[in-house]
Amino acid sequence: MEKVKINMINDVFFKSLLCDDRHKELTLNFLNSILDRTGDRAFCDIEFLDKEIDPIIEVGKVSVLDIRAKMNDDTQINVEVQIAKPKDMKKRALYYWSKLYSYQIKEGEDYSILRDVISINLLNFKLFTEHNRCHSSCHITDDFDRKTVIRDFEMHFIELPKFKLGDIKKLRKSEKWIALFSNKCTEEELEEIAMGEPAIKKALEYQNYFMHDEKLRHKYELQEKAIRDYNSSMLAAKEEGISIGKQQGIDIGKQQEKYDMAKQMLVDGVDIKFIAKYTKLSIDDIENLK
Incomplete structure (x- = not known):
């Protein structure tokens, strides 16, 4: 074959x-x-x-x-x-x-x-x-x-x-x-x-x-290009986010940990003001997580 x-x-x-x-x-x-x-x-x-x-x-x-x-x-x-x-x-x-x-x-x-x-x-x-x-x-x-x-x-x-x-x-x-x-x-x-x-x-x-099959292959290659473009744009966005975070003195990993912790506290029914005080996230950020 x-x-x-x-x-x-x-x-x-x-x-x-x-x-x-x-x-x-x-x-x-x-x-x-x-x-x-x-x-x-x-x-x-x-x-x-x-x-x-x-x-x-x-x-x-x-x-x-x-x-x-x-x-x-x-x-x-x-x-x-x-x-x-x-x-x-x-x-x-x-x-x-x-x-x-x-x-x-x-x-x-x-x-x-x-x-x-x-x-x-x-x-x-x-x-x-x-x-x-x-x-x-x-x-x-x-x-x-x-x-x-x-x-x-x-x-x-x-x-x-x-x-x-x-x-x-x-x-x-x-x-x-x-x-x-x-x-x-x-x-x-x-x-x-x-x-x-x-x-x-x-x-x-x-x-x-x-x-x-020329028609199938053409559609396939267009789809592959779309996948490559998507992966490239996601990588660029991630790198830009990390760069901006560094410029502003933000640890992206720690920031994500705060969001994850806030999500879990919301699930557990913890008061939003307490979550904000504990995670240092804004009330608006926590409301958006809901």
């Missing part, structure tokens, strides 16, 4: 690979692997749906997903790739899940028609600081016996920067897909992974077709 290595989580490439009826067997393999569905529980068919789920008129936003699909058992799945860390990522993920869940039913219809909704968030940043797992899954369970209470809800977060390649021969199917999208593997490592997983091999081979 001719070796062509590209950014696997580039939005244009990702949708072209996994949101196309012509090779939906790859999408099924990806979803079943990530969700650890085998045997009778495995999804065997998929229908790609309109990715625009509901316009929010009052703020001029439209909810758009990278992949939105209905499976053979009517389960709805959404997959979202996030290159940069947005504000309140956890709430954002929950919001998108809730839109898909509520979108299934119209006024006057019975709640019994609601089907499971599974959300998969592929992240190019670290979200959870309390552990080093790259794949986290969430369900609604009882606080005491940990048994599932409502099966309709399932959410996955895959933090690609946390992925570490171990013994390739011992990789689970989900880890092989995560390895592919992590952009951390060498060509030789990917080849070895592909030898034991035909779906990964097809995904790697698709890179050649993709890069020889």
